[in-house]
Amino acid sequence: MTGRDRGAAAVLLVFGLIALEEAGRLRFGSLARPGPGFFPVVLAAGFSLVCTGLLVIAARARGADAVSAARLGWPKIGATMAALFVYTLVLESAGFVAATFALLVFFFRALERQRWLVAVASSLVTALVTYLVFKVWLNVQLPAGPWGG
Amino acid sequence: MDLLHGLAYGLSVSLQPPNLTACFVGVFVGTLIGVLPGIGPVATMSLLLPITFAMSPTASIIMMAGIYYGAMYGGSTTSILVNIPGEAASVVTCIDGYQMARQGRAGPALGISALGSFIAGTFSVLGIMLLAPPLTSVALRFGPPEIFGLLLLGFTMVTYLTAGSKLKAVAMALLGMLLGTVGLDPIAASPRFTYGSVTLGDGLGLVPIIMGLFGISEVLLNIGQGVKQEVFDTRIKGLMPSREDWRRSAGPIARGSVLGFLLGILPGIGAIIPTFVSYALEKRIARQPERFGKGAIEGVAGPEAANNAATGGSMIPLLTLGFAPNVVMAVLLGAFLIHGVQPGPLLIKEHPEIFWGVITSMYVGNLMLLVLNLPLIGLWVQLLRVPYGILFPLILLFCVIGVYSESANVWDIVVMLAFGVIGLLMKRFGFEAAPLVLAFVLGRMAEESIRQSLLMSNGRFSILMTRPIATVLIAAALIVVALPVIVSPVRRLLRTVPPDDTA
Amino acid sequence: MRRSLLVAAALLTLAVAPPAVVPRAWAQPYPARPIQFIVPFATGGPTDTAIRVIQPQLAASLGVPVVLVNKPGGGGAVGMDGVAKARPDGYTLAATVRSTLTILPATQPDVTYKISDFAVIGSYAIDSGVILVKAGAPWKTLEEFVDHARKNPGSVTYGSAGLGTNSYFNMELLQQAYGLTLSHVPFSGSGPVKNALLGGHVPIGAAALSAVLSVVRSGDLVVLATSASKRLPVIASAPTMTEKGQPDASLSTWMELYAPAKTPKPIVDRLSAALEKTMRDPDVIAAIDKAGLTVEYRDPAATLTLVERENAVVTRLARKLNLGR
Numbered sequence: 001m002t003g004r005d006r007g008a009a010a011v012l013l014v015f016g017l018i019a020l021e022e023a024g025r026l027r028f029g030s031l032a033r034p035g036p037g038f039f040p041v042v043l044a045a046g047f048s049l050v051c052t053g054l055l056v057i058a059a060r061a062r063g064a065d066a067v068s069a070a071r072l073g074w075p076k077i078g079a080t081m082a083a084l085f086v087y088t089l090v091l092e093s094a095g096f097v098a099a100t101f102a103l104l105v106f107f108f109r110a111l112e113r114q115r116w117l118v119a120v121a122s123s124l125v126t127a128l129v130t131y132l133v134f135k136v137w138l139n140v141q142l143p144a145g146p147w148g149g
Numbered sequence: 150m151d152l153l154h155g156l157a158y159g160l161s162v163s164l165q166p167p168n169l170t171a172c173f174v175g176v177f178v179g180t181l182i183g184v185l186p187g188i189g190p191v192a193t194m195s196l197l198l199p200i201t202f203a204m205s206p207t208a209s210i211i212m213m214a215g216i217y218y219g220a221m222y223g224g225s226t227t228s229i230l231v232n233i234p235g236e237a238a239s240v241v242t243c244i245d246g247y248q249m250a251r252q253g254r255a256g257p258a259l260g261i262s263a264l265g266s267f268i269a270g271t272f273s274v275l276g277i278m279l280l281a282p283p284l285t286s287v288a289l290r291f292g293p294p295e296i297f298g299l300l301l302l303g304f305t306m307v308t309y310l311t312a313g314s315k316l317k318a319v320a321m322a323l324l325g326m327l328l329g330t331v332g333l334d335p336i337a338a339s340p341r342f343t344y345g346s347v348t349l350g351d352g353l354g355l356v357p358i359i360m361g362l363f364g365i366s367e368v369l370l371n372i373g374q375g376v377k378q379e380v381f382d383t384r385i386k387g388l389m390p391s392r393e394d395w396r397r398s399a400g401p402i403a404r405g406s407v408l409g410f411l412l413g414i415l416p417g418i419g420a421i422i423p424t425f426v427s428y429a430l431e432k433r434i435a436r437q438p439e440r441f442g443k444g445a446i447e448g449v450a451g452p453e454a455a456n457n458a459a460t461g462g463s464m465i466p467l468l469t470l471g472f473a474p475n476v477v478m479a480v481l482l483g484a485f486l487i488h489g490v491q492p493g494p495l496l497i498k499e500h501p502e503i504f505w506g507v508i509t510s511m512y513v514g515n516l517m518l519l520v521l522n523l524p525l526i527g528l529w530v531q532l533l534r535v536p537y538g539i540l541f542p543l544i545l546l547f548c549v550i551g552v553y554s555e556s557a558n559v560w561d562i563v564v565m566l567a568f569g570v571i572g573l574l575m576k577r578f579g580f581e582a583a584p585l586v587l588a589f590v591l592g593r594m595a596e597e598s599i600r601q602s603l604l605m606s607n608g609r610f611s612i613l614m615t616r617p618i619a620t621v622l623i624a625a626a627l628i629v630v631a632l633p634v635i636v637s638p639v640r641r642l643l644r645t646v647p648p649d650d651t652a
Numbered sequence: 653m654r655r656s657l658l659v660a661a662a663l664l665t666l667a668v669a670p671p672a673v674v675p676r677a678w679a680q681p682y683p684a685r686p687i688q689f690i691v692p693f694a695t696g697g698p699t700d701t702a703i704r705v706i707q708p709q710l711a712a713s714l715g716v717p718v719v720l721v722n723k724p725g726g727g728g729a730v731g732m733d734g735v736a737k738a739r740p741d742g743y744t745l746a747a748t749v750r751s752t753l754t755i756l757p758a759t760q761p762d763v764t765y766k767i768s769d770f771a772v773i774g775s776y777a778i779d780s781g782v783i784l785v786k787a788g789a790p791w792k793t794l795e796e797f798v799d800h801a802r803k804n805p806g807s808v809t810y811g812s813a814g815l816g817t818n819s820y821f822n823m824e825l826l827q828q829a830y831g832l833t834l835s836h837v838p839f840s841g842s843g844p845v846k847n848a849l850l851g852g853h854v855p856i857g858a859a860a861l862s863a864v865l866s867v868v869r870s871g872d873l874v875v876l877a878t879s880a881s882k883r884l885p886v887i888a889s890a891p892t893m894t895e896k897g898q899p900d901a902s903l904s905t906w907m908e909l910y911a912p913a914k915t916p917k918p919i920v921d922r923l924s925a926a927l928e929k930t931m932r933d934p935d936v937i938a939a940i941d942k943a944g945l946t947v948e949y950r951d952p953a954a955t956l957t958l959v960e961r962e963n964a965v966v967t968r969l970a971r972k973l974n975l976g977r
Binding site for chain 2 (some may be wrong): 004005008012019022023027029030032033034035036037039040043044046047051053054055072073074076077080081084085088089091092100103104105107108111112114122126130134138140141142143
């Protein structure tokens, strides 16, 4: 499965070239007086070079690939990321306790198939306890939302 | 006041009940926030600062310092158990510590890091007492060219952080440095890759990147594989390090202590570089380097000793110069100032009770931490038996809290989530996160120090060759790079006759 | 799973919608609930320390809790931008330093807010800027150093706490005032400048006094000039730049409080009165003094005059040095 290695190296190489192009817009300066662009250009060029090396190695390699390719349940990963993203969006307007409660109910019920009562109760307790420990006791910055003060 | 007097006087101060209580509260809170991923010592110390107004200066400094080294103890716990470094100084601990936990050896891993930390902590306290004044003058000689030399030497060790392809490690290190250039240029303060965003002006945050690459990506991988409990081998093989573990760890702990202490003194180095220099060193001299990355206890013992010794070392510039070598020390400096005490050359003379009291309290505190942490190991190990379906939402939640609490900015959560996905892809394609994170931290410093050097010398590179310490460090870096190129063909030539068994 | 998703979504909607029963603030006299101060820097720095020192007494004179929120980013721009755009109801304020309204917009093209986006509550403390050398340096006074630098244009280096800091501007203003050409080596903060001076890596440097006070008092570093308006009791031997006839080349770090521009005048006056009362408290004065800062209360009008004057100086210099584009 060297196709995977080849693909990864190719993607990174593209990223490196874009970075090189972008870094090229910054003032380069000289070797003795490097400007803001000097380091990014050198790094992006070096990175692209190493990625080319990776690509060459991957293209030459035959047979077994070192990378394990166990199948991943992408829907579940996608659902988790989407939930976290929505959580991030509403965190400040809804406040920590409400948003966290909703997030945990989703995780416990939709992803982990706990019973409703269990999911709701444990989410509520977790949200409240973490809020108390972090915000009230440890004084950590968390958004209180429209309910808190 | 000579050393023994100072020591006795210090102990008499730190054993007074209010100071003893302060020490206990400090290390207890420190362990707690160290274990909770994301809540770092910096945030906690500054938030607790107002509470110390009512306390004596000595008691409050003792408590603040306790939070710091207590957090170092606790920080390794999450690295080992759930692969989330409490902070950059425990990134290296994840590499082998988490593997040990998956093999059912979380107990010995936690045990060796607590005991190793204790030994290193003791060593650094002795070091502070004996060597603080002379080492300060050496540390002062580290200007930008010397720092650059040291960083260069550090970079040559990045490839030791991977068990896989070295070229991939180099690629990740370069990528890390490239990501580190986002934000304001450290010298000209002009924006780079910020695309008009003020938030990006400070660059990408270190904590969101660490949490994303390590914590989030690990959780995503585990739930993606449909794992319930089998993430960890539940047959727990011992709670304490065995005799064999000790035999393997003694050398790494000793070397890590010395290394951490000496590097910790240097301005700006903090506790990060010592951890991975220690890791690289142990892997380099190990008889079976291929065990590293697969649960080698040396890879936990050395770096953990190093970061604890570094916390002691970094107290030296603070106490003798009033100079904060890293952010945590800056907060501690703030604690001094709020109480009207100016740490610096006059501290021993003006406030001997603080100077000696704080140093001896660190010893007392290390002892407390050991007593506090060893019995907890059993509890932590039981935590791994919690079904993953319950554990993973909590891990994600703690990551979010940790990242948000630092900046009160949801942007940082977005960065963390993005790096979570990147980290997952990196894992799938055989790239490792440790070189990226460490290069991210060091890249900025390297750029800053080389450009400062050139400004100091009006653009002449000779500045790197005319200053002895810088020259030695740069030469050492070149040798480390050149060594395999020269040595391996020679060795191969020699080995063609008797076939060697080393892989 | 679909049904659970729907329910979770419903819960979320419920969570986002603000409850209708929350009492509105306008119903009561100001202040009726805790006031949030945005500190646009991370914890631990002098700005953060200063507001934390006065926090208890400020809360007492306002009669409601004072909540500090650290919102670092963009050298202070992220937090200040947030306050500029906050609801002008007197419950979201900024505890900042003056340079976030002067130097920062002048040097950073991405910073879009202006002084007029804020209503001044007042200044309360300063951290003086100092120009210093290592003990035993060949120059005992500013004049001696100026002489030396005139004879060696371009080859004398100086350390600052970084481009876009008061220390950098003070040194550039010094060069302008005396017609000098020095080479700039920026460090990241006053602490590293102190270190570089002690280690002899740069011959002269500029820093904030609170960061170098301990080594100045021990005699390891010598102050050639300060930015204070009059001589400071802790270093009475050090002359001020104003004495040298350079009042403009003396930027200090002013700790100041701001509200969003459209905040009603009575609210700003209430806050300003509370600040003034706080800064008269002998305990507060002692605590500020201990932290290496000096209490300097200025009312809104006086503060605004100073801010605008500093802004003019800084903007002119930034344009001349070609910064911020």
